[in-house]
Amino acid sequence: MSEAVRTTCAYCGVGCGIRATVTDARAVRIEGDPEHPANHGRLCSKGTHLGETVGLERRLLHPMIGDRRASWDKALDLVARRFREAIAEHGPDSVAFYVSGQLLTEDYYVANKLMKGFIGSANIDTNSRLCMSSAVAGHMRAFGEDVVSGSYADLDAADLIVLVGSNTAWCHPVVYQRIMAARAERGTKLVVIDPRRTETAEEADLHLPLRPGSDVALFNGLLAHCRAEGLADAVNLDAPEGFWEALGDGHDLWTTAQTCDLAPADLQRFYQLFAAHPCTVTLFSQGINQSIRGTDQVNAILNLHLATGRIGTPGAAPFSITGQPNAMGGREVGGLASTLAAHRGFGDQDIAEVGRFWAAERMATKPGLKAVDLFRAVGEGRIKALWIMATNPAVSMPDAGRVREALAACPFVVVSDVVAETDTSVHAHVRLPAAAWGEKDGTVTNSERTISRQRAFLPLPGEAKPDWWIVTQVARRMGFRTAFAYDRPAEIWREHARLTAYRNQGARMLDLTARAAIGNEAYDVMAPFSWNPQPFADRRYPTDNGRARLVSVAQRPLDAPLRNWPMTLNTGRYRDQWHTMTRTGLSPKLARHREEPLVEIHPEDAAALGIVDGALARVTTPQGESLFRAAHHPGQRRGELFTPIHWTDQQARGGRTGVLARDLADPHSGQPGFKLSPARISPVVVDWRGFLIVHGDAPAPDCLWATRVTVPGGVIYELAGTGEPAALDRGLPRGERIEASDPARGTLRVGVLRDGLLAAVLFVTRHGELPSRDWLIGQLHQPQGPQVLAGRAPGRRSDRGPVLCACFDIGLHSIIAAIRDQQLQDVAAIGAALGAGTNCGSCRPALARILNDMAKEVAHG
Numbered sequence: 001m002s003e004a005v006r007t008t009c010a011y012c013g014v015g016c017g018i019r020a021t022v023t024d025a026r027a028v029r030i031e032g033d034p035e036h037p038a039n040h041g042r043l044c045s046k047g048t049h050l051g052e053t054v055g056l057e058r059r060l061l062h063p064m065i066g067d068r069r070a071s072w073d074k075a076l077d078l079v080a081r082r083f084r085e086a087i088a089e090h091g092p093d094s095v096a097f098y099v100s101g102q103l104l105t106e107d108y109y110v111a112n113k114l115m116k117g118f119i120g121s122a123n124i125d126t127n128s129r130l131c132m133s134s135a136v137a138g139h140m141r142a143f144g145e146d147v148v149s150g151s152y153a154d155l156d157a158a159d160l161i162v163l164v165g166s167n168t169a170w171c172h173p174v175v176y177q178r179i180m181a182a183r184a185e186r187g188t189k190l191v192v193i194d195p196r197r198t199e200t201a202e203e204a205d206l207h208l209p210l211r212p213g214s215d216v217a218l219f220n221g222l223l224a225h226c227r228a229e230g231l232a233d234a235v236n237l238d239a240p241e242g243f244w245e246a247l248g249d250g251h252d253l254w255t256t257a258q259t260c261d262l263a264p265a266d267l268q269r270f271y272q273l274f275a276a277h278p279c280t281v282t283l284f285s286q287g288i289n290q291s292i293r294g295t296d297q298v299n300a301i302l303n304l305h306l307a308t309g310r311i312g313t314p315g316a317a318p319f320s321i322t323g324q325p326n327a328m329g330g331r332e333v334g335g336l337a338s339t340l341a342a343h344r345g346f347g348d349q350d351i352a353e354v355g356r357f358w359a360a361e362r363m364a365t366k367p368g369l370k371a372v373d374l375f376r377a378v379g380e381g382r383i384k385a386l387w388i389m390a391t392n393p394a395v396s397m398p399d400a401g402r403v404r405e406a407l408a409a410c411p412f413v414v415v416s417d418v419v420a421e422t423d424t425s426v427h428a429h430v431r432l433p434a435a436a437w438g439e440k441d442g443t444v445t446n447s448e449r450t451i452s453r454q455r456a457f458l459p460l461p462g463e464a465k466p467d468w469w470i471v472t473q474v475a476r477r478m479g480f481r482t483a484f485a486y487d488r489p490a491e492i493w494r495e496h497a498r499l500t501a502y503r504n505q506g507a508r509m510l511d512l513t514a515r516a517a518i519g520n521e522a523y524d525v526m527a528p529f530s531w532n533p534q535p536f537a538d539r540r541y542p543t544d545n546g547r548a549r550l551v552s553v554a555q556r557p558l559d560a561p562l563r564n565w566p567m568t569l570n571t572g573r574y575r576d577q578w579h580t581m582t583r584t585g586l587s588p589k590l591a592r593h594r595e596e597p598l599v600e601i602h603p604e605d606a607a608a609l610g611i612v613d614g615a616l617a618r619v620t621t622p623q624g625e626s627l628f629r630a631a632h633h634p635g636q637r638r639g640e641l642f643t644p645i646h647w648t649d650q651q652a653r654g655g656r657t658g659v660l661a662r663d664l665a666d667p668h669s670g671q672p673g674f675k676l677s678p679a680r681i682s683p684v685v686v687d688w689r690g691f692l693i694v695h696g697d698a699p700a701p702d703c704l705w706a707t708r709v710t711v712p713g714g715v716i717y718e719l720a721g722t723g724e725p726a727a728l729d730r731g732l733p734r735g736e737r738i739e740a741s742d743p744a745r746g747t748l749r750v751g752v753l754r755d756g757l758l759a760a761v762l763f764v765t766r767h768g769e770l771p772s773r774d775w776l777i778g779q780l781h782q783p784q785g786p787q788v789l790a791g792r793a794p795g796r797r798s799d800r801g802p803v804l805c806a807c808f809d810i811g812l813h814s815i816i817a818a819i820r821d822q823q824l825q826d827v828a829a830i831g832a833a834l835g836a837g838t839n840c841g842s843c844r845p846a847l848a849r850i851l852n853d854m855a856k857e858v859a860h861g
C-alpha cells in the first residue's frame with residue numbers, strides 16, 4: 001500500500017480536501033483531509049464514495065475518429081486542421097469551445113488563451129454560464145470585480161444565516177454540517193428561502209416558501225424595512241439617483257407578502273430576525289442565479305448587505321456559493337465569453353495589456369457568444385467547428401432537444417471526456433480521452449477563494465491525457481508553438497499567476513504575485529491558500545472611485561399560469577448524484593438514495609389531476625416531454641413540479657429534464673432560467689411493471705420505462721410498459737433459462753444461469769406485487785436453481801426499504817423499526833444504535849425528519 005496523496009474532491013464547490021491511499025491497481029481508500037481548511041476532515045456521501053468511481057468501466061481510453069480508434073497524432077492533426085480550415089474560410093468567430101467548471105485552472109487557462117489570444121475570437125463559454133454567471137454579473141455591477149465576499153469561517157461567526165435558493169443539505173453538505181455545528185454551539189438562527197420545503201428547510205427556524213421568482217420583491221421589501229428602522233446607514237457606497245425613493249412605494253410588509261405569496265407574520269419574523277442580527281450571512285445559489293431575473297436577484301441581496309454594512313467583517317457577508325469544483329478557477333482565468341482573463345474585461349486597455357503579455361497573434365476584441373446563444377449559432381450553421389470539454393450539453397443545456405439537433409447538424413464536433421459514451425459524445429466526429437480525477441494534476445479554487453492542488457495518485461489508463469496537454473498539442477499543431485510550449489501544469493500556473501499581477505497595481509483584487517515564481521517542487525507541495533481571506537475588510541472596492549455601487553432593481557412582473565400550461569416546472573439536484581451521472585452513476589451505494597427520476601407534486605394537485613403516487617406521469621412543456629415516476633410531496637408548493645437534472649439516455653428511457661427547460665436567459669448574465677418553465681402533467685397508464693437484474697452490464701430493454709441502477713456486481717432496470725411484455729426476454733443474456741410464468745395471472749419470471757451461477761432475472765407482473773429487489777441482487781453470480789424465481793430467501797422476507805444512509809447501507813424500514821423498538825429519541829441515538837449518520841452525515845437531515853414525523857404520528861395517536 002502506498003502513502004496517502006493529498007488532493008481535492010472531484011465534485012462540488014465546497015472543495016473538500018481528501019487523503020487518497022491507493023490499495024490496489026485501480027482501488028483507492030478515501031478519507032477526509034483533517035488539515036484542509038474547507039472540511040477539516042469531513043466528507044459528504046459523494047466524496048466518501050469517490051473510490052467507487054475510479055474503475056475503468058465505461059472509460060474512453062483511446063482517441064476515436066468516428067467509431068474507429070485513431071492514434072493521438074492523427075486525431076490531433078485532424079482537430080487542428082479542421083479548426084484552421086474553418087477559421088481561414090469563415091473567420092475566427094466560426095469556431096467555438098464549450099468548456100467546464102470541472103476543468104482544472106491550468107486546463108482552463110490554455111483553452112482560454114488559445115481562443116482569445118491566438119484564434120482571435122472570444123467564443124469560449126463554459127457550463128458555468130448555466131451555474132453562476134448571474135453572480136458574476138451581480139458582483140461586477142456592485143463591486144467592480146467578480147469577488148465572492150464570504151468565507152466558511154463567516155458561517156462559524158454569524159448569528160443569522162439565510163439560505164436563499166440553496167438546498168445546502170444536499171448540494172453543499174459539508175458546508176451545511178458546518179452550519180449545523182455552529183447552530184449547536186452558538187444557537188445561530190437559520191432562515192431558508194425556497195419555494196420547496198427541502199431537507200435544508202426542515203432544520204430551519206423559519207422557512208419562507210415564496211412564490212418562485214419573487215426574490216427581488218422580498219429583498220427590496222427587507223431593505224425598505226431596514227431603511228425605515230435606521231439600519232441602512234453604511235458608508236462608501238454610491239446609490240444611483242432615485243434608488244431610495246423607488247423603495248418607498250409598494251415595499252411595505254403587506255404588499256411584499258402578497259407578491260411573494262407568504263404569510264405576513266412569517267415575513268415579519270424574518271425582518272425582525274434580520275434587524276436583530278447584524279452578523280448575517282446570506283448564502284445563495286441556483287434558486288437565485290438560474291432565473292431570467294438572476295442578476296437583479298443577486299444585486300437585491302448585495303444591495304441589502306452593502307446598505308446595512310453587513311460585509312467585510314467576520315460573520316457578515318453575502319455569499320454566492322459555487323457549484324462545480326473549479327467554477328471559481330474558471331472565473332479567475334477568464335473562461336466565460338464575457339470576460340477576458342485574470343478578472344479583466346474587454347476594455348481597450350485590458351485587451352492591449354493581455355495581448356502584450358501573451359504575445360498574442362490575434363486578440364479577441366469583443367465578448368463572444370454565451371452558452372445559449374452559442375448553441376443557437378451552432379443550430380443556425382454559423383459555428384463550423386465546436387470543441388466541448390468536460391461537460392454534457394446534450395443533457396444539461398436548456399431546451400436540450402434543440403441542442404442535440406444543433407450538435408447533429410454541426411460540421412465538426414470534438415468532445416474531450418473521460419467516459420466513452422455520453423448523450424453529447426454520440427454526436428462527436430472526434431472523441432479525445434481525457435485524464436480523470438485521480439489521474440490529473442493542477443489547481444482548483446473553491447467557493448471561498450481557496451486554491452488547492454488536485455494531485456494524481458493513479459497512472460493514466462490506456463492513452464488518456466490531461467486536458468491541458470490535449471489543448472496545447474492542438475494549439476501547437478495550429479501553428480502556435482512557442483506560446484503553448486508547456487511541459488507541465490506548474491509552467492501554466494506560473495504564467496497565470498504572473499498575468500494576474502501584470503500591470504495590476506491594486507486595480508484588481510485577484511493578484512497571485514506571491515505564487516508567480518514558485519518552482520516545480522514548491523508547486524507540487526503547495527498547501528491550500530486563500531487569495532483573499534477577508535475581502536472588503538477595509539471597505540474599499542475595486543471600482544474607479546473605491547466605493548461600492550447600489551443597483552436599482554425592481555421586481556419584474558410574475559407571469560400568471562397560462563391556460564395550456566397550468567403548472568410550472570422547477571429543476572435541481574439529488575443528494576447522492578452528480579449532474580449527468582457519468583461518475584456517481586457507477587456507485588451502487590450512491591444509487592440507493594434515489595433510484596429513479598421522480599416528479600414531485602403536491603398531493604392535492606396530484607389528486608385533482610389523477611396522478612397516483614408511485615405511478616408514471618408525463619411532464620410536458622412547450623420544449624418537449626418526458627416520463628417520470630410521480631412522488632406526492634406536501635413540501636411542494638401548489639402548482640409546481642420538481643424534477644431532477646441527472647438522468648440521461650445512458651441511464652433511462654425517461655427522466656430527461658433537460659429537454660423540458662425553456663431557454664430564456666437573464667439579459668445581463670445570459671444565465672438560463674432553469675428553475676421556472678411553464679408545464680403540465682398527465683398520468684401514464686401502463687399494462688405491466690417489472691425489473692431486470694443482470695450480472696455485469698446490459699443495454700436498456702426496449703419499453704416505455706426503463707431506468708438503470710448500478711448494484712453490486714451488476715445493474716438493475718426498473719421497467720414498465722404497454723402491450724405484451726414477452727418481447728423483453730429476448731433481451732436477456734444467453735445461458736440456461738429457468739422460467740416460472742403464469743400468463744393467466746399476468747406474471748412472467750425468467751432466470752438465466754451460466755455455469756450454474758445466476759446471470760440475470762426478469763420479473764414482470766400485470767397486476768400483482770413485485771418482490772423486494774435486494775435479496776435477488778444478492779443472488780447475482782451465486783449458484784442458484786429454479787427456487788430463485790420465488791424472489792426471496794426460503795421462509796424469510798426482508799425489505800429494508802430505500803437506503804438512507806449510503807455509508808453504512810441502512811434502509812428506511814430498518815431505521816423506523818429501530819426508532820420504534822428501541823425508542824430512539826434523536827439523531828445521535830440512531831447513530832449509536834445503527835451507525836446511520838455517523839460517517840459523512842449526509843443523511844442526518846433525513847433522520848431528523850423521520851424522528852419528527854414519527855413523533856407527530858404518536859402525538860396524533
Ligand SMILES: Nc1nc2c(c(=O)[nH]1)N[C@H]1C(S)=C(S)[C@@H](COP(=O)(O)OP(=O)(O)OC[C@H]3O[C@@H](n4cnc5c(=O)[nH]c(N)nc54)[C@H](O)[C@@H]3O)O[C@H]1N2
Binds near residue numbers: 046165166172572
Ligand atoms: N448532490 C449534488 N450536489 C451538487 C451538485 C449535484 O449535481 N449533486 N451540483 C453542484 C452544482 S454545479 C451546483 S450549481 C450546486 C447547486 O446547488 P443548489 O443551488 O443548492 O441546488 P439546486 O437543487 O439546483 O437548487 C436550489 C434550490 O433553488 C430553489 N428555487 C427554485 N426557484 C426558486 C426561486 O424562485 N427562489 C428561491 N429563493 N429559490 C428557488 C429550488 O427549489 C432548489 O431547492 O450544487 C452543487 N452540488
Ligand SMILES: Nc1nc2c(c(=O)[nH]1)N[C@H]1C(S)=C(S)[C@@H](COP(=O)(O)OP(=O)(O)OC[C@H]3O[C@@H](n4cnc5c(=O)[nH]c(N)nc54)[C@H](O)[C@@H]3O)O[C@H]1N2
Binds near residue numbers: 132324417437583
Ligand atoms: N434543468 C436544469 N439544467 C441544468 C441545471 C439545473 O439546475 N436545471 N444546472 C446547470 C448547472 S448549475 C450545471 S453546473 C450543469 C452541469 O452539467 P454538465 O457539465 O453537462 O454535467 P456533468 O455530468 O458534470 O458533465 C461533465 C462531463 O465531463 C466529463 N468529465 C469529468 N471529468 C473530466 C475531466 O477531467 N476532463 C474531461 N475532459 N471531462 C471530464 C464527465 O464524464 C461528463 O461527461 O447543468 C446545468 N443544467
Ligand code: SF4
Binds near residue numbers: 010012015042045174
Ligand atoms: S461537500 Fe461533498 S461533494 Fe462537496 S467537495 Fe465536500 S465531499 Fe466533495
Ligand SMILES: [Mo]
Binds near residue numbers: 130131132323324
Ligand atoms: Mo452548477
